[in-house]
Amino acid sequence: MQPKTKGIAVAVTGTTAGLVGLLVMTLPADADQEPELPELSATELVESALTAKAPAFEGTVEVTNDLGLPSLPALPGLGLANAESARIYHDGDDGARLSVQRGSTEFTAVTGPDGTWTYDSESNTATKYPGVDPTETVPRHGGLSDPARAATEIIDVLSDSSTVTIDGTARVADRDAYELVLTPKPSERTLLREVTVAIDAATKLPLRFEVMPNGSPEPVVSAGFTEFDVTAQPDELFAFTPPRDADVTTADPDKARKALPKHADPSQALDDVGEALGGSLSVTGSGWDTVLTGAVPEEAFAEAAERLNELGGPDGPPETTALDVLNQFGERFSEGGVSGTEFTTHAGTGVVTDDGRFAVGAVPRQVLIEALEQQ
Amino acid sequence: MTTMIAPSELRLTRARVGLPRLLWAELRWIFRRPRTRVMLGLLAVIPVIIGIVLTFADGGPTGDADPPVFVTLASSALALPIGALTVLMSLLLPLAITNSSGDALAGEQANGTLRGWLLAPVSRGRLLLVKAFGVAVVGLVAAGLVGTTGVLTGLVSNGTDGLITLSGTTLPLLDALGRVAIAVGWVTVQLWALGAVALAISACTEHPMLVLATVLGGVIVSQLLLVFDSLAWLHPFLLPSSWESMINLVRDPIWWDGLGEGLVRAACYMVIGLSLAYARIVTSDG
Amino acid sequence: MTEMMTGAAAEGAAAPRLAARTRRLRKVYRSAVAVDGVDMDVPEGAVVGMLGPNGSGKTTTIRMLLGLVRPTEGDVELLGQPMPAASELSLPHVGALVEGPGFHPFLSGRDNLLRLAAAEPLLGRRQVDTAVTDALERVGLADAAHRAYRGYSLGMKQRLGLAGALLAPRRFVVLDEPTNGLDPAGTREVRRVIADLHAEGVTVLVSSHLLAEVEATCTHVVVLNQGAVVAQGELDDLLESNSPTLLVSTPDGPRAVDALRDNRIPARLAPDGVRVDLSATTSSSVIETLVRADVAVEEARRERTGLEDLFARLTQAEPVEQDDVPLDRVPELMS
Numbered sequence: 001m002q003p004k005t006k007g008i009a010v011a012v013t014g015t016t017a018g019l020v021g022l023l024v025m026t027l028p029a030d031a032d033q034e035p036e037l038p039e040l041s042a043t044e045l046v047e048s049a050l051t052a053k054a055p056a057f058e059g060t061v062e063v064t065n066d067l068g069l070p071s072l073p074a075l076p077g078l079g080l081a082n083a084e085s086a087r088i089y090h091d092g093d094d095g096a097r098l099s100v101q102r103g104s105t106e107f108t109a110v111t112g113p114d115g116t117w118t119y120d121s122e123s124n125t126a127t128k129y130p131g132v133d134p135t136e137t138v139p140r141h142g143g144l145s146d147p148a149r150a151a152t153e154i155i156d157v158l159s160d161s162s163t164v165t166i167d168g169t170a171r172v173a174d175r176d177a178y179e180l181v182l183t184p185k186p187s188e189r190t191l192l193r194e195v196t197v198a199i200d201a202a203t204k205l206p207l208r209f210e211v212m213p214n215g216s217p218e219p220v221v222s223a224g225f226t227e228f229d230v231t232a233q234p235d236e237l238f239a240f241t242p243p244r245d246a247d248v249t250t251a252d253p254d255k256a257r258k259a260l261p262k263h264a265d266p267s268q269a270l271d272d273v274g275e276a277l278g279g280s281l282s283v284t285g286s287g288w289d290t291v292l293t294g295a296v297p298e299e300a301f302a303e304a305a306e307r308l309n310e311l312g313g314p315d316g317p318p319e320t321t322a323l324d325v326l327n328q329f330g331e332r333f334s335e336g337g338v339s340g341t342e343f344t345t346h347a348g349t350g351v352v353t354d355d356g357r358f359a360v361g362a363v364p365r366q367v368l369i370e371a372l373e374q375q
Numbered sequence: 376m377t378t379m380i381a382p383s384e385l386r387l388t389r390a391r392v393g394l395p396r397l398l399w400a401e402l403r404w405i406f407r408r409p410r411t412r413v414m415l416g417l418l419a420v421i422p423v424i425i426g427i428v429l430t431f432a433d434g435g436p437t438g439d440a441d442p443p444v445f446v447t448l449a450s451s452a453l454a455l456p457i458g459a460l461t462v463l464m465s466l467l468l469p470l471a472i473t474n475s476s477g478d479a480l481a482g483e484q485a486n487g488t489l490r491g492w493l494l495a496p497v498s499r500g501r502l503l504l505v506k507a508f509g510v511a512v513v514g515l516v517a518a519g520l521v522g523t524t525g526v527l528t529g530l531v532s533n534g535t536d537g538l539i540t541l542s543g544t545t546l547p548l549l550d551a552l553g554r555v556a557i558a559v560g561w562v563t564v565q566l567w568a569l570g571a572v573a574l575a576i577s578a579c580t581e582h583p584m585l586v587l588a589t590v591l592g593g594v595i596v597s598q599l600l601l602v603f604d605s606l607a608w609l610h611p612f613l614l615p616s617s618w619e620s621m622i623n624l625v626r627d628p629i630w631w632d633g634l635g636e637g638l639v640r641a642a643c644y645m646v647i648g649l650s651l652a653y654a655r656i657v658t659s660d661g
Numbered sequence: 662m663t664e665m666m667t668g669a670a671a672e673g674a675a676a677p678r679l680a681a682r683t684r685r686l687r688k689v690y691r692s693a694v695a696v697d698g699v700d701m702d703v704p705e706g707a708v709v710g711m712l713g714p715n716g717s718g719k720t721t722t723i724r725m726l727l728g729l730v731r732p733t734e735g736d737v738e739l740l741g742q743p744m745p746a747a748s749e750l751s752l753p754h755v756g757a758l759v760e761g762p763g764f765h766p767f768l769s770g771r772d773n774l775l776r777l778a779a780a781e782p783l784l785g786r787r788q789v790d791t792a793v794t795d796a797l798e799r800v801g802l803a804d805a806a807h808r809a810y811r812g813y814s815l816g817m818k819q820r821l822g823l824a825g826a827l828l829a830p831r832r833f834v835v836l837d838e839p840t841n842g843l844d845p846a847g848t849r850e851v852r853r854v855i856a857d858l859h860a861e862g863v864t865v866l867v868s869s870h871l872l873a874e875v876e877a878t879c880t881h882v883v884v885l886n887q888g889a890v891v892a893q894g895e896l897d898d899l900l901e902s903n904s905p906t907l908l909v910s911t912p913d914g915p916r917a918v919d920a921l922r923d924n925r926i927p928a929r930l931a932p933d934g935v936r937v938d939l940s941a942t943t944s945s946s947v948i949e950t951l952v953r954a955d956v957a958v959e960e961a962r963r964e965r966t967g968l969e970d971l972f973a974r975l976t977q978a979e980p981v982e983q984d985d986v987p988l989d990r991v992p993e994l995m996s
Contacts, residue, residue: 003657003658003731004658004731006657007653007654007655007657007658008654008658010650010653010654010657011650011651011653011654011655013650014646014647014649014650014651014653014654015647015650015651017643017646017647017650018643018644018645018646018647018650019643019647021639021642021643021646022611022612022640022643025611025636025639025640025643026608026611026612060630060632087630089628099542099626101626101630104541104622105541106541106542106626108541108542108543117543119542119543121541121542121543126543226632227632237628240543240544241544241545242543243539243543243544243545244536244539244545245539246539246543390749390753390782390783391749391782392779392780392781392782396779396786397779397780399779400775400776400779400780403776404765404768404776407767407768407772408765408767409767486763486764486765486766487760487761487762487763487764488763488764488765489763490729490759490760490763491763491776491777491780491825492777492780493728493729494727494729494752494755494757494759495752495753495777495780495781495782496728496748496749496752496753496780496782497780498748498749658731660724660729660730660731
């Protein structure tokens with residue numbers, strides 16, 4: 001009987017050890033720990049974040065959204081939990097490198113002393129952005145001379161619509177962080193509960209940004225570091241030589257500015273998007289219940305309808321029209337003389353009216369209709 | 376009736392065969408087996424075929440949502456072997472290792488050859504050690520062959536200066552070879568994990584085909600389950616969930632996260648597989 | 662019936678050393694009792710034949726003896742060592758052919774033996790080659806050594822299995838059905854190998870269903886039935902202990918049997934005549950009885966009980982008519 005006992009003991013021990021190992025891997029490394037950190041006021045935290053200078057670091061950023069966007073019926077499961085990850089390297093000065101993973105391809109942006117490049121492995125194209133000072137696009141916080149005053153100003157502005165607090169601490173990417181929380185004032189008519197920004201206690205860099213909806217513990221959008229290591233980075237990371245066979249192009253400096261990640265002027269960005277849509281956009285309201293309204297470009301739905309028809313194939317359902325597309329994902333409504341289709345997600349609402357206008361915002365439908373009526 | 380002869384004067388001494396002798400005998404047996412040779416030959420040829428197809432077909436990406444890396448990246452001595460390893464990992468490499476595990480215990484049991492060694496005697500613990508070693512070598516040789524012929528094909532068709540990473544950097548040859556070596560090592564460890572599980576099943580049956588069907592079925596089902604986002608909670612438990620991170624070896628710098636996680640996961644599978652195989656082999660009737 | 666105990670003990674000599682010994686050996690598989698309380702002795706130097714119908718527990722007993730199967734209950738000693746605990750001490754000196762030859766079809770006979778020999782602790786690295794060559798010669802396979810095992814005939818496979826059991830110098834050789842599939846020449850060959858081993862002082866345990874085979878080669882016999890030992894001891898003792906028989910050839914068998922039974926003489930019909938038990942009567946009175954009953958007697962001769970007869974009496978589920986020893990009492994009488 002002895003070997004039997006031994007065998008069972010080995011089997012139980014080994015299997016348990018293996019399963020525990022697998023289980024441990026599924027647990028987030030920094031689950032629900034709240035590190036002890038010196039007390040800070042929100043203003044002090046914002047101030048130190050403004051003055052913080054990024055050290056040399058490398059990290060992995062993961063962006064997930066759980067917006068609950070309607071998904072195409074042909075592709076089940078798609079869009080429920082989109083995750084995209086990227087790796088960021090920073091040399092503590094002006095050099096930075098960003099690699100975005102897209103399946104078996106990658107998009108890389110390098111900016112360093114020799115200039116700025118992007119490389120797309122899918123098309124094997126390298127683009128050089130001459131004359132773009134990479135620092136130009138990185139917000140220098142509006143040339144605020146006095147970070148303390150700037151911090152106060154920012155908090156003041158936010159305070160119109162939100163309560164800004166420090167809601168304890170958190171572990172993000174295995175680092176201690178403060179949680180700065182913006183909660184909408186009761187007067188705000190929004191679907192969102194709060195926005196939290198985790199700020200690294202040591203470097204004062206923002207580590208994570210989360211948007212929390214009402215009635216769910218899961219963030220609808222989360223962008224943050226899953227890994228963050230402050231260490232010196234080798235210089236060659238911030239230089240780029242295009243590979244032998246790549247198509248090398250040089251970008252127009254003006255466009256280049258836009259191509260780079262925009263922390264630029266939001267109104268400028270709005271105009272750009274409006275231009276792209278072939279109509280003008282306008283903003284109604286402020287703070288949490290800001291609503292964006294505009295006219296629907298006609299081709300947009302025609303294109304979508306065509307795409308769906310392709311997906312359906314020759315044996316698919318009969319020809320889909322633009323209206324069908326709308327109805328497939330949204331619900332019909334009619335309220336206060338406005339009728340159209342409503343789309344709801346975890347974080348916001350959008351409506352498209354029958355007369356070709358649309359409105360979106362992190363608000364209930366009623367607010368959107370009010371905004372449309374004000375037009 | 377013959378007269379009783381005095382019992383021979385041989386004294387019983389504890390004699391044991393050196394482990395290297397057993398390991399060597401096991402390897403000789405494995406690599407003389409026609410099935411093993413065909414399998415390994417096939418694995419060695421596939422990267423060459425991929426290389427030829429890519430050279431002549433001028434790699435227009437397919438309608439696949441996520442084509443293998445040797446399609447998206449010019450066929451090079453870096454992308455070809457790593458891409459080939461990734462593609463073969465979905466079926467053929469697991470087939471090779473499972474086949475070997477199935478033969479190791481179930482096949483030997485079916486042939487009645489396991490008795491021979493048990494009666495020699497080879498203790499059951501040592502027997503498992505020898506078998507696991509043989510399977511491990513098959514894994515290493517299989518992955519190594521794919522890597523080697525992949526590199527050679529890439530070098531012949533593209534020379535030494537096209538070692539481009541997904542990040543657009545060009546690697547020196549030695550660096551690229553180092554990465555292929557890492558890929559081979561990493562794939563080998565993943566194969567060992569499969570081999571360990573297959574050995575556990577192999578110890579429970581006399582039918583090598585059953586081992587093959589079970590483990591390959593498991594691999595295929597796991598890969599299928601990985602497609603469903605709603606089963607995200609299950610994914611960390613599935614061995615193939617880290618197989619896609621092999622592509623991270625073609626990035627510059629290498630992204631280690633997924634690869635490291637894959638090693639830990641494989642180690643967990645190995646511990647489970649080997650402990651179950653051991654438990655079964657010491658308690659079973661030979 | 663004390664002399665039916667294992668010979669030497671009865672002669673008052675010191676108990677012989679045993680090559681193998683089992684006590685209260687029992688093996689229960691999930692649903693069936695395969696071996697039920699086997700006490701078996703294999704004296705050193707003996708050639709022990711193991712007899713029993715299919716399913717009598719021969720192979721299971723052998724497998725437990727060799728440590729391949731763990732007994733449910735009971736003890737096994739092999740060459741004086743407890744099994745399977747001390748198998749590393751005893752098994753190197755034991756050669757075995759169990760449940761048919763087991764080899765890899767794609768390897769040649771020689772390569773198969775080389776693989777087997779690699780695990781033999783008694784063979785040094787340099788001895789392996791010669792040992793394999795010798796073993797192949799011993800079983801007459803030297804010519805076919807390099808052919809793939811796949812192409813071997815049943816007899817050749819069996820001989821290779823025998824060679825595998827004889828790779829190293831052995832003290833004890835266990836052969837499970839060694840003549841299975843062999844032609845008469847092959848059978849003679851095996852008989853010769855067993856005789857040679859016996860001459861060298863090697864203990865041999867042979868299980869066989871060929872009674873003539875056992876009778877021709879063995880010094881001792883163990884008979885198993887339904888998982889238990891029903892008889893064991895020296896072959897001669899066992900055979901002599903049985904009552905003498907008169908074999909009567911007559912054209913009118915049934916009538917002869919009736920006539921004898923009317924006179925309370927145990928008799929039964931056999932294919933070659935009528936067998937009459939002489940334990941309680943004499944040949945002349947048998948003849949007299951038959952003649953008086955008007956039964957023609959063509960020939961009558963005294964016959965020593967064959968092993969076959971003994972075996973039949975010990976293992977048949979239902980007692981043969983008027984058997985004088987009830988089957989269930991046999992084990993007690995024997996031991």
